[in-house]
Amino acid sequence: MHLTGYVGLLFSLLAFLFLAGFAGFAAWTRKEEALTVLERGQLIAACGVILSTLILLVALTTRDYSFRYVYNNVDNALSFVYTLTALWGGREGSLLCWELIIALSGMIFVATPGYKSLGSDTKLVFWMFFLTVQGFFLLLLTGWSNPFIEIVPAPGDGRGLNPLLRNPGMIFHPPLLFAGFALYTIPACAALASSIAGEKKSWIKVVRNWNILSWVFLTAGIVLGAWWSYMELGWGGYWAWDPVENASLIPWFAGTAVLHTAIIESRRNALQRTNVFLMSLTFILCIFSTYLTRSGVIDSLHTFGASGVAQPLFWSMAVTLVVTLMVVFLSERQVQRSLSDFLSRQGLLVITAWFLLALGLVVTLGTMWPVISRLWTVSPMGLDAHFYNRVCLPFMALLVLLFCFCPWLGWKGGVRNMKGFIAVGVVLVVAFAGFYLSGMTNVLAALTAAAAVAALVSIGLLFALYPALRAMRQSWGAYGVHLGLVLLALGVAFSGPYKTEREVVLAQGESVAIGEFTVTYAGLQEDRNVGDIVARATATLAVSKDGRDVGVLKPDKRIYKNFPNQQFAEVGTIPSFGDELYATLLGLTEDNKASFKISVNPLVNWIWIGGTIMCLLAFLLLRRMPRPGEVR
């Protein structure tokens, strides 16, 4: 089976490379008939990737340790769910999943009305790029990152999944990120192809749904990653500005920027070159994200470690960037349109894109600073969380502020509803004063929170004043996504600077005050042999506020099979829309005391709620493309 799996990949590699070359030749000689071969070729070659993935999946579920990948990622005690998730848990498997999603998306794209509406020249160039990308991934999978390496003789048990990774986050976070990265291949290739071929049809409209879906998956992956980090011990919250965390955020900024500038092109046919560049940049940054995590170029909290794929990834980025710049500067612009007034909805969309790109640049600069600083010093300098907070938070606050007022401006200029505009301004000032005077003395946090409140009022007023808005699914989608962002910003504004945390050692019956809460250590319960847990100690912490019981925290410590020398903690929480109580059992002392890390996280759950709303309501933005010839 090892050989079959490998041959499946090898077949796809050769097929994709041949087809990509064929597509290039056909585009050059304008052989429209080649499209049938290319479309069927994509389907057939993708079957090789699907077959290989199925073989690896079967090897994982049957725990066939003769596969080195299975040995490295699974063991006999691992539950079925985590055995399945091991498909994307390791380095080779995650690349395979990435390529699988690209291959499947290609199979689907061929059948869509959007693809069918494109001109033949554009389709040919699209295939040249799209098939080359797949060929590149398969080159990695058949060379530097082969998941089908055999161990002879096969071991009786595998290394097993580290217990820190046995979390629902592991089930969803990586595949969502990979899906986001992979799906961006289609809009990026379509953008470049349309630009080269001088496509009459707007590629922005053709791949609109793909662009939105890519963004949704990437956003969901990032938010889930933050939640996973929050729920695991020792990570210091939901965002640590670690290089690997930043790696997924950088393409998100570019992807979000292009969603905004695409609106301008859709409605006004302006910013054509900008959009091609931004779309391709987003794709390049997805590769950059993988480069950061697998090259070892930056020291990170994550031990992905250096792997052989770093150099090919680097060169693929360099080549794609050169191709993109050539396409952007050398291609003809179909229509030259200027932007409307600066203080218009269109103007603010441009500014929003600037802000997002600036944030992406800042995060990239901060992440790469240890490498950049080596240009002039042997002792590398890095940037800590203060840098990101100092530079990024003002921009994030301003972004929310822009959103408060943007909907009240006319598309081409002027205020379309002065009363609404002023009302939002008044709410902003009053909310800021209210937050500041109630003790939120961090000006930036108060401004972000006030902007979030004003944005909420803004959305409410808009829906109340404009019945047409309520009747449109698109409006619910667009404003819903922004509502989610606003709630997320509110959560960050409070939970970041106003988190209260204490590390304490308590004897049974002893209490400690944390913020406005009193936490009492009630006792410890011990269990043995629960599933793959050998031993577990669960502490009970009773929480009260002003003499009233608020709830019970039950953090625990556990020892898993195959990891006898290491204890793992699971946090206990008392979820709340306001102050969330959060506790970790750190250890037990010889005199029967227990040490805890306990924190009060104000409004932290609004981050997850906002993130979920952003992702779910974005589906309302999807539009059915009319079939060629269909009148709507």
Place this chain on the structure above:
Amino acid sequence: MAKKSNKIVYAVALVLFLGGLSYLIFSGLTQDSVYFLNVTEALAQDRAEIGNARLFGKVSPRGLAIADGKLGADFNLVDKVQHDKTLRVEYKGALPDTFKPDVEVIVEGRFSTDGQVFMAKTLVTKCPSKYEEKSKQMDAQQGQAG
């Protein structure tokens, strides 16, 4: 054709925006940059002048003292490549679960005034994004198999 006045307004706004961004980045770079050093690099410097730093290395099994209740530890930080280069680290906070001998850690803080001890304010162990743990039993099994 593009309206001239619009172009000027956008250009001015862009200049202002870039000015603000540059200022923020510059102030961030001058005030928030810290040394990112491995143990060998830290030892090669005048440690009293380093100020805030982030150090990368492994926890040495020798000289490791974990406080009762897992609040704090004193240990030697070993360079990942040159194993004979070590630095003494003192940390008072909560230890992550994965903290143990030979694990890779990142510590942030500053050196004591005499430059002999690194006083860590934060300590994080690297996330096991890939399986690296292997029990002795499995090692033995693998040894027999191989």
